[in-house]
Amino acid sequence: MPELPEVETVRRDLEARVLGRTIVGCCVSPDAPRLVQLVPVAEFCRELSGRRIAGLRRRGKYLIVDLDDGRAWVIHRRMSGNVLYRPRGAPPDDYTRAVFTLDDAHELRWTDLRKFGTMWLVEDATMVMESLGPEPLDAAFTPDVLRQRAGGRSAPIKSVLLDQTVLAGMGNLYTDEALHDAGIHPLRRANTLKRADYARLHDGIVRALRTGIAARGSSLGTTLRDHINVDGAPGENQHAVQAYGREGQPCYRCGGVMRRLKVGGRSSVFCPTCQRPPRRTHPAPGRRTTPTRAPAARRRAATAVARRT
């Protein structure tokens, strides 16, 4: 599933291939009625045709194609969207929903099995991504910034990291990786993490994302529904993954068995030894629950979920 590293990999590949090229044709399949946002497909295609590609940027999981008239073609891959750069006349690709013909005898093919992907043609790219949090790979993203943005939240840290208004670009895979790297349990409430926790988490986030980019993204599961790069080849980061999808397998750090639970409806894999669960449910024998602790019912519910799997 495309997250920051997968979008960045495609951005870099496209920059090397289509920068300066002109879009000479546009065809959107009628079976992808939600693909083009804000304007009718006919208008979108008409306005895009004839435009030269002046730049390629990324913001969070958004890919931004800057056009020569100052407008921006913004693409969000969501779950299964891929951008392929193919010679005109190359064999068809499964689940192709749109084709953008270029002036170099190639075309950009938008493939998207689940049809969740969206694109916009706008005057200013920021209008579709106003609420995004900071870029995790910018120098301005520091442990203090992370703590300031996340530290006031009572939701599980896993859910907070997935909130794009807190931090832009993290998805389920890299969140699991970062939390494992930092030794933080996904159910820990964000407002219970200490300064040192946020320092480790910051490092874990940056490391996980950089590792992903260096490996050209993660391609798990079957090729059809997964991230592939502009030439159709998968990434390699799935071989480097420490946590995501490794339920039942040994933790690379301690050898213990990796476990899985649901956090905010998302599957989360973690090491119960390296990532200590939140405060225990049951007070030690003879001890009383102090009023400053979370209500017993809530703590019990949290641990029950953690034990279920």
Next chain:
DNA sequence: AGAGTAGCCTGTAAGC
């Protein structure tokens, strides 16, 4: 306001 969740979508895999 913040937290939690249904729905969008389709292919795969597990269960009966």
Next chain:
DNA sequence: TGCTTACAGGCTACTC
């Protein structure tokens, strides 16, 4: 074997 159900997940819209 064939059918049904659960699951995967980014994001929006909705409820509580």
